[in-house]
Amino acid sequence: xxxxxxxxxxxxxxxxxxxxxxxxxxxxxxxxxxxxxxxxxxxxxxxxxxxxxxxxxxxxxxxxxxxxxxxxxxxxxxxxxxxxxxxxxxxxxxxxxxxxxxxxxxxxxxxxxxxxxxxxxxxxxxxxxxxxxxxxxxxxxxxxxxxxxxxxxxxxxxxxxxxxxxxxxxxxxxxxxxxxxxxxxxxxxxxxxxxxxxxxxxxxxxxxxxxxxxxxxxxxxxxxxxxxxxxxxxxxxxxxxxxxxxxxxxxxxxxxxxxxxxxxxx
Ligand SMILES: C[S@@+](CC[C@H](N)C(=O)[O-])C[C@H]1O[C@@H](n2cnc3c(N)ncnc32)[C@H](O)[C@@H]1O
Numbered sequence: 001x002x003x004x005x006x007x008x009x010x011x012x013x014x015x016x017x018x019x020x021x022x023x024x025x026x027x028x029x030x031x032x033x034x035x036x037x038x039x040x041x042x043x044x045x046x047x048x049x050x051x052x053x054x055x056x057x058x059x060x061x062x063x064x065x066x067x068x069x070x071x072x073x074x075x076x077x078x079x080x081x082x083x084x085x086x087x088x089x090x091x092x093x094x095x096x097x098x099x100x101x102x103x104x105x106x107x108x109x110x111x112x113x114x115x116x117x118x119x120x121x122x123x124x125x126x127x128x129x130x131x132x133x134x135x136x137x138x139x140x141x142x143x144x145x146x147x148x149x150x151x152x153x154x155x156x157x158x159x160x161x162x163x164x165x166x167x168x169x170x171x172x173x174x175x176x177x178x179x180x181x182x183x184x185x186x187x188x189x190x191x192x193x194x195x196x197x198x199x200x201x202x203x204x205x206x207x208x209x210x211x212x213x214x215x216x217x218x219x220x221x222x223x224x225x226x227x228x229x230x231x232x233x234x235x236x237x238x239x240x241x242x243x244x245x246x247x248x249x250x251x252x253x254x255x256x257x258x259x260x261x262x263x264x265x266x
């Protein structure tokens with residue numbers, strides 16, 4: 001199966017968004033590394049796969065999850081579209097004295113791998129839902145084909161039941177050389193099931209000094225996610241809630257109040 005050739009298939013907001021917005025998150029990078037360690041511990045306790053089969057971390061960013069997998073003795077690939085993200089990942093990996101992962105710059109819709117190659121595929125931190133419905137489905141179909149027998153797709157996704165309760169505005173404060181306060185608004189459109197994540201700089205009198213591009217994510221309810229996974233070839237789909245992070249050896253039921261949830265598809 002192939003995508004319809006054109007690079008611009010599906011919505012293209014992400015091309016403009018990531019290069020502009022990612023440098024803003026630098027002050028938050030350190031805590032995110034710690035969160036990745038926890039999630040990887042959880043995955044390793046709960047997912048069985050042949051450790052000879054490599055992992056694939058799609059939309060890896062700086063590869064924080066992949067680097068924890070490598071620290072735990074596993075090998076695999078971390079793929080991202082943007083060269084600077086990959087470069088930061090390579091730098092961090094070598095600064096940490098790690099022998100991997102293999103970083104690859106590519107479009108996740110056209111992953112350059114053979115079928116049945118991977119034991120574990122990760123889509124972490126709002127990396128699923130970037131495209132439109134047909135493209136998101138095609139992506140899952142491809143990922144199913146990339147998995148080896150008994151392999152698992154593990155995804156972190158936002159929960160529309162939580163985000164649909166009303167607009168949320170967060171004041172991220174001053175710092176990082178910004179000209180004003182960095183503000184963030186999440187607005188979920190029930191009709192389209194799209195979450196608009198907006199960022200802007202605000203001056204002393206509440207005036208908008210600068211607007212950044214929006215992140216626009218398609219959020220799927222758990223029942224929609226089951227349907228997508230089954231349509232893609234997966235036979236088993238399980239969920240757990242991120243808000244319930246507890247000891248890493250337990251699985252938690254999906255909770256409707258949780259802002260995000262995790263999907264295991266096999
Ligand atoms: C929300 S970030 C998550 C990064 C990483 N998984 C983490 O948890 O730190 C989404 C990532 O997907 C990447 N991405 C977006 N569109 C992509 C595409 N078409 N192909 C490959 N990577 C893409 C972005 O560059 C970004 O690094």
